[in-house]
Amino acid sequence: MTAPTLExxxxxxxxxxxxxxxxxxxxxxxxxxxxxxxAWLALPILVxxxxxxxxxxxxYNQTWxxxxxxxxxxxxxxxxxxxxxxxxxxxxxxxxxISGALGTGIGYALGRYSFRGSGAMNLVMxxxxxxxxxxxxxxxxxxxxxxxxxxxxxxxTIAHVMFSISFVAIVVRARVMTLDRSVEEAAxxxxxxxxxxxxxxxxxxxxxxVFSGMLLAFAxxxxxxxxxxxxxxxxxxxxxxxxxxxxxxxxPQVNVWGTLIFGVGxxxxxxxxxxxxxxxxx
Amino acid sequence: MNRMKRxxxxxxxxxxxxxxxxxxxxxxxxxMLSLSLQEGxxxxxxxxxxxxxxxxxxxxxxxxxxxxxLVYGVIATVVLIVLSFPVAxxxxxxxxxRKSTYLFLILLPFFVSFVLRTxxxxxxxxxxxxxxxxxxxxxxxxxxFHILGTSFAVIAGLAYNFLPFMVLPVYxxxxxxxxxxxxxxxxxxxxxxxxxRKVILPLALPGVFAGVLMVFVPASSDxxxxxxxxxxxxxxxxQVIQARFLQTSDLPTAxxxxxTLMAVLLIGVFAYARALGTEDVMxxxxx
Numbered sequence: 001m002t003a004p005t006l007e008x009x010x011x012x013x014x015x016x017x018x019x020x021x022x023x024x025x026x027x028x029x030x031x032x033x034x035x036x037x038x039a040w041l042a043l044p045i046l047v048x049x050x051x052x053x054x055x056x057x058x059x060y061n062q063t064w065x066x067x068x069x070x071x072x073x074x075x076x077x078x079x080x081x082x083x084x085x086x087x088x089x090x091x092x093x094x095x096x097x098i099s100g101a102l103g104t105g106i107g108y109a110l111g112r113y114s115f116r117g118s119g120a121m122n123l124v125m126x127x128x129x130x131x132x133x134x135x136x137x138x139x140x141x142x143x144x145x146x147x148x149x150x151x152x153x154x155x156x157t158i159a160h161v162m163f164s165i166s167f168v169a170i171v172v173r174a175r176v177m178t179l180d181r182s183v184e185e186a187a188x189x190x191x192x193x194x195x196x197x198x199x200x201x202x203x204x205x206x207x208x209x210v211f212s213g214m215l216l217a218f219a220x221x222x223x224x225x226x227x228x229x230x231x232x233x234x235x236x237x238x239x240x241x242x243x244x245x246x247x248x249x250x251x252p253q254v255n256v257w258g259t260l261i262f263g264v265g266x267x268x269x270x271x272x273x274x275x276x277x278x279x280x281x282x
Numbered sequence: 283m284n285r286m287k288r289x290x291x292x293x294x295x296x297x298x299x300x301x302x303x304x305x306x307x308x309x310x311x312x313x314m315l316s317l318s319l320q321e322g323x324x325x326x327x328x329x330x331x332x333x334x335x336x337x338x339x340x341x342x343x344x345x346x347x348x349x350x351x352l353v354y355g356v357i358a359t360v361v362l363i364v365l366s367f368p369v370a371x372x373x374x375x376x377x378x379x380r381k382s383t384y385l386f387l388i389l390l391p392f393f394v395s396f397v398l399r400t401x402x403x404x405x406x407x408x409x410x411x412x413x414x415x416x417x418x419x420x421x422x423x424x425x426x427f428h429i430l431g432t433s434f435a436v437i438a439g440l441a442y443n444f445l446p447f448m449v450l451p452v453y454x455x456x457x458x459x460x461x462x463x464x465x466x467x468x469x470x471x472x473x474x475x476x477x478x479r480k481v482i483l484p485l486a487l488p489g490v491f492a493g494v495l496m497v498f499v500p501a502s503s504d505x506x507x508x509x510x511x512x513x514x515x516x517x518x519x520x521q522v523i524q525a526r527f528l529q530t531s532d533l534p535t536a537x538x539x540x541x542t543l544m545a546v547l548l549i550g551v552f553a554y555a556r557a558l559g560t561e562d563v564m565x566x567x568x569x
Contacts, residue, residue: 128303165302
């Protein structure tokens with residue numbers, strides 16, 4: 001968008017050559033529109049951040065009472081909230097590791113081999129991604145109730161692994177499919193056994209895809225509400241705590257934690273993008 | 283020996299994850315189907331009796347909520363196609379070097395918990411909130427004007443929460459269009475409007491289709507937006523199912539409702555897929 005300003009003559013000059021291109025004016029309108037949409041998307045986030053700095057007396061955090069940092073100093077004051085955050089982190093960590101391992105297996109097999117049943121596997125994964133969370137959550141609850149299984153962090157983790165596997169598998173499959181097989185052949189020519197070839201050559205190449213699949217699984221798990229709502233029983237995760245608090249009023253600490261999670265997430269995304277760009281340039 | 287190993291390898295790799303999906307995705311569906319045909323209560327237990335009445339009861343009692351959910355889902359999806367297409371178009375064709383930055387900005391809501399950002403909207407839209415209060419004080423709005431509790435609030439919430447799911451696939455489809463194809467259309471004397479209609483739009487359609495799938499299903503089965511932003515006038519089927527399962531523990535009716543919802547959504551998606559042509563569906567599914 002900076003280039004046209006260089007080419008444009010000063011407005012005083014009657015320049016017949018500088019006929020404005022229609023595409024650019026249309027672009028300008030669309031540009032404003034896109035920024036309006038982005039502003040709409042950002043508005044509730046800004047409100048959330050703002051109310052974390054609100055100088056309220058107690059839990060009631062609806063009207064603006066002036067700027068204060070006090071809630072940042074009282075982050076761990078509510079035991080239930082702290083417990084919920086710990087539960088969220090534990091569940092997300094466990095489900096990331098398990099779905100990372102299982103999803104990588106599926107993704108590698110689908111990307112590398114053609115075997116009977118691969119079509120069915122793809123179909124099941126597509127179904128698991130496309131199914132409404134409400135149906136997945138309620139059917140899992142039906143299963144757990146029929147089996148008389150106590151609901152808690154374990155059942156939530158089981159559920160989160162279930163919906164994360166397909167996402168990891170798809171990310172890994174894409175990487176395996178575009179893998180340059182000649183590198184592996186070179187290793188084999190140099191006398192490496194298939195086992196050594198896999199761990200020394202293939203695995204390091206697909207590792208970034210495994211990591212991004214696991215990152216996706218972590219993000220899906222930590223923010224999940226609907227499936228968790230059905231499978232948690234009395235255990236609370238961070239989203240479940242917020243949900244439970246809507247009736248009695250959301251404590252400002254929730255806004256602060258929301259802000260911190262937002263900040264860490266954005267920072268992480270920006271840093272990893274910059275690093276991958278630098279990696280490509282090298 | 284080696285050959286046999288190679289034949290077994292993919293199955294060994296798929297087995298653990300495949301079993302997990304079988305036990306915790308496919309089997310629960312069967313359990314729920316069976317539960318939806320049972321009679322009894324949570325204390326004395328359920329027995330399978332092939333009780334189809336659960337379905338007719340569920341449908342006759344909650345038809346309003348079911349239809350409302352589908353209507354909200356369709357409206358939110360259509361609104362999102364209209365809202366998202368220009369955004370995806372601009373980023374794909376005018377984004378230049380900053381494309382990924384704009385996409386990142388579109389994804390910003392995903393860094394805040396789904397429940398929290400919906401509650402944040404309630405804070406903005408409430409009667410004493412920063413939006414309505416000043417307008418009412420200035421006399422621009424009547425004192426009894428509300429946004430919260432209306433269908434508008436619920437649909438707007440759905441549209442807000444699922445917007446990135448529409449922008450992304452449409453963007454991917456538009457981004458893939460070779461600019462030379464559009465230039466060729468212009469060289470063959472197509473007006474900008476014609477080249478948009480005859481070249482860009484058909485090529486963007488698979489993206490729109492994927493977006494519709496990603497928006498319509500979660501939007502019409504959602505219960506967070508209607509619970510936080512709506513009222514008893516806007517109750518969606520998800521709220522009913524959630525309450526039946528978790529509060530009244532009326533598992534058979536709840537299962538019947540949940541299954542009905544899935545069946546209706548599946549039929550809707552397949553009907554839509556047929557209308558669009560199966561080839562596009564396979565392309566989307568294969569992605």
